[in-house]
Amino acid sequence: xxxxxxxxxxxxxxxxxxxxxxxxxxxxxxxxxxxxxxxxxxxxxxxxxxxxxxxxxxxxxxxxxxxxxxxxxxxxxxxxxxxxxxxxxxxxxxxxxxxxxxxxxxxxxxxxxxxxxxxxxxxxxxxxxxxxxxxxxxxxxxxxxxxxxxxxxxxxxxxxxxxxxxxxxxxxxx
Numbered sequence: 001x002x003x004x005x006x007x008x009x010x011x012x013x014x015x016x017x018x019x020x021x022x023x024x025x026x027x028x029x030x031x032x033x034x035x036x037x038x039x040x041x042x043x044x045x046x047x048x049x050x051x052x053x054x055x056x057x058x059x060x061x062x063x064x065x066x067x068x069x070x071x072x073x074x075x076x077x078x079x080x081x082x083x084x085x086x087x088x089x090x091x092x093x094x095x096x097x098x099x100x101x102x103x104x105x106x107x108x109x110x111x112x113x114x115x116x117x118x119x120x121x122x123x124x125x126x127x128x129x130x131x132x133x134x135x136x137x138x139x140x141x142x143x144x145x146x147x148x149x150x151x152x153x154x155x156x157x158x159x160x161x162x163x164x165x166x167x168x169x170x171x172x173x174x
Contacts, residue, residue, distance in 0.1 A: 001104060002111040003034035005082045008090035009065075009075045013042035020093040022051065027096040031103040034084045035059035039074060041066045086110055106142045113138065115145050127165065134159040 012018050036056055040048045040063070049062045061081065065074040079087075086107050096103065110118065119128065129144060134155045137146035146152055160166065 001032055002086060002107050003032050003084060004086040004088050004107050005084040006033055006036045006038070006088045006090050007075075007079065007082065008037075008092065009039040009041075009071060009078065010090075010092040011042040012040055012044040012048050012092065014044065017042075017092065018044045018047060018051075021048065024090070024092055024095050025052075025055065028088075028090075028100045028103055029055065031088075031100045032107065033059075033088075035061065035082070037061045037063070037078050037081060038090075039063040039065050039078055102142070109140050109143050113140065113143070113145065115143065117148075118143060118145075130163070130165065131156045131159045 010021070012021055036052070036059060038048075038052060038061065045064055049064075052060055052062055061078075063074075063078055065077065067074050088103070088107075106118070109115070132144055132146065135146050135152045137144055
């Protein structure tokens, strides 16, 4: 089964955020993970590093990058170290509400179907699936997917105009 990389670049600047990060971590950390690349900013960065190093026994890379070029620049620098084909973007206050093993099955479907991107969270009560009626797509057990090209983009755009629905966002954190 394909292993994946956990990538994060987050700002942990208080006790509440630190606690949410721990809850998030424990909700998925037993997944089939190859390596961790975590950049931490904020007042709690040393506490976060100690927590991660205590709970992740191998393949952990913790960075304290906070360059003048910004978050994206630092993220790109870290990403050059990633070895796996699939990257899990860890948002520190998001919790896996299913059993962590589901993540492994999603990653397996991504690999089997050559899927390059999936939205990381917030299913929005099925709202994100509605535009799929306007394009050809595949449906598997855990994923529905399509080729993201100009034609499909235009069809989805027209769907939103025709139905007066507004997309929540077009891309995730990157």
